[in-house]
Amino acid sequence: MRLIHVFLLPPIAVLLAFTAVASAEESPYDVYPAVEPPYFRVRYEASSEKGELNFPVKYTVWIPPNAATLRGVIVHQHGCGEGSCKSGLTGAFDLHWEALASKHDCALLAPAYEQPQAADCQLWCDPRNGSDAAFQKSLTDLGKASGHPELDTIPWTLWGHSGGGVWAGTMTLLHPDRVAAAWLRSGVPILDPIPERPSAKTVLVPETPLDVPIMLNLGTKEGVTVTEGRFSGLWPKMKALFHSLRAKGGLIGVAVDPLTSHECGNQRYLAIPWFDVCLSARLPERINQPLKPMPTNEAWLAPLLETEAFPSAEWKGDPMDAIWLPNEAIAMAWMQYVKDTAIEDTTPPPSPTNLRVADGELSWDAEVDFESGLAHFIIERDGKEIATVPTTARNPFGRALFQGLQYSDTPLQPLAEMRFTDKTARQGENHSYRVIAVNTLGLKSTDDPARVAPSTTAPGERRQ
Numbered sequence: 361m362r363l364i365h366v367f368l369l370p371p372i373a374v375l376l377a378f379t380a381v382a383s384a385e386e387s388p389y390d391v392y393p394a395v396e397p398p399y400f401r402v403r404y405e406a407s408s409e410k411g412e413l414n415f416p417v418k419y420t421v422w423i424p425p426n427a428a429t430l431r432g433v434i435v436h437q438h439g440c441g442e443g444s445c446k447s448g449l450t451g452a453f454d455l456h457w458e459a460l461a462s463k464h465d466c467a468l469l470a471p472a473y474e475q476p477q478a479a480d481c482q483l484w485c486d487p488r489n490g491s492d493a494a495f496q497k498s499l500t501d502l503g504k505a506s507g508h509p510e511l512d513t514i515p516w517t518l519w520g521h522s523g524g525g526v527w528a529g530t531m532t533l534l535h536p537d538r539v540a541a542a543w544l545r546s547g548v549p550i551l552d553p554i555p556e557r558p559s560a561k562t563v564l565v566p567e568t569p570l571d572v573p574i575m576l577n578l579g580t581k582e583g584v585t586v587t588e589g590r591f592s593g594l595w596p597k598m599k600a601l602f603h604s605l606r607a608k609g610g611l612i613g614v615a616v617d618p619l620t621s622h623e624c625g626n627q628r629y630l631a632i633p634w635f636d637v638c639l640s641a642r643l644p645e646r647i648n649q650p651l652k653p654m655p656t657n658e659a660w661l662a663p664l665l666e667t668e669a670f671p672s673a674e675w676k677g678d679p680m681d682a683i684w685l686p687n688e689a690i691a692m693a694w695m696q697y698v699k700d701t702a703i704e705d706t707t708p709p710p711s712p713t714n715l716r717v718a719d720g721e722l723s724w725d726a727e728v729d730f731e732s733g734l735a736h737f738i739i740e741r742d743g744k745e746i747a748t749v750p751t752t753a754r755n756p757f758g759r760a761l762f763q764g765l766q767y768s769d770t771p772l773q774p775l776a777e778m779r780f781t782d783k784t785a786r787q788g789e790n791h792s793y794r795v796i797a798v799n800t801l802g803l804k805s806t807d808d809p810a811r812v813a814p815s816t817t818a819p820g821e822r823r824q
Contacts, residue, residue, distance in 0.1 A: 413490030439522025
């Protein structure tokens with residue numbers, strides 16, 4: 361993790377970064393993390409041309425530093441309204457999603473559409489209204505800026521929340537040959553006309569089987585067990601999409617979060633391993649090769665709205681009526697998720713590394729626990745615990761996270777830093793420090809913990 365973010369854009373990106381339409385006082389989109397490599401950003405102004413994007417948009421991408429050639433791009437798409445749109449400004453900085461991207465040599469891209477609160481979300485969440493073209497242009501421009509021109513042609517992995525689910529699902533139906541897998545949280549493509557929303561255009565489901573693995577994910581309060589209120593109409597729409605695709609052999613599942621409504625909750629602890637399986641199976645070895653077919657010989661099936669899954673060979677009913685899960689490991693995680701979202705993890709997180717201490721200021725590096733993410737760090741001085749970083753991990757929507765969590769599953773601003781100042785250390789005294797990582801299930805790192813003994817402390821040396 362980079363401890364200090366400096367606003368630095370390569371020349372091509374500078375040419376593509378435009379002045380905001382509104383003033384700093386008026387725009388809610390003017391506060392966002394600065395970028396330096398391996399982060400890159402482009403911004404496009406709104407267009408007044410018919411069929412082009414009516415809102416300004418920022419695209420921020422993270423490139424795995426050790427990836428010589430990218431194999432795919434993971435898109436983390438926020439939902440509708442100013443609050444959700446603003447949350448997209450930090451999506452590319454999420455350490456847990458970066459871990460998934462890094463494992464598969466994928467870029468992590470987060471759009472942030474600058475939609476005014478009262479504006480029609482369909483103007484961006486329907487890709488045919490210009491966001492498809494803007495997204496693909498960003499891949500070209502960010503590929504040039506980052507030195508990875510393959511970003512323009514590699515497969516897409518799509519995650520979307522609410523209106524972002526509409527966008528991700530519609531993009532999957534429009535471009536099935538480009539999409540490795542899609543996770544739709546609380547939003548789906550529009551299959552039937554909505555008379556009260558004439559701007560909401562329908563999209564056709566292909567007649568041939570869709571080879572893209574798709575997971576439909578919603579909160580139980582979105583029409584499953586709570587059938588009244590603002591979000592209660594979602595489940596009928598998701599169910600219609602499920603039956604439409606599954607009846608034609610589509611590889612589609614449903615995961616009902618038993619704890620939530622429209623907020624994302626703990627979905628990432630199922631989404632990330634699910635994507636891991638899909639990407640391992642489908643990404644081609646080299647660029648300009650087609651996506652591999654998703655294996656189905658290890659699939660498990662489950663009845664809709666029930667909590668137990670079975671190997672497909674043991675399924676007694678019509679498999680086209682059943683939820684599709686790619687393998688046993690995901691089926692086990694799915695069964696835990698739909699019960700209480702408490703997906704098990706018995707492995708401790710990686711230990712922090714490269715601990716540096718200067719004049720009582722500590723900084724370090726750490727990899728995120730792939731299965732359970734990162735909750736906080738414990739700071740020890742001379743063998744005794746003196747602090748946690750952060751002091752209080754925040755997440756009103758699920759498990760507490762080091763970076764916090766916004767409504768659309770992105771880190772809070774300002775971004776959390778792996779840094780701590782020991783204000784109680786006495787001047788002139790040497791101390792031994794240790795940093796321990798803790799994942800979201802409370803497991804602590806154990807192997808080779810990051811520590812600095814008095815003899816290795818460098819007085820006056822500061823992090824640059």
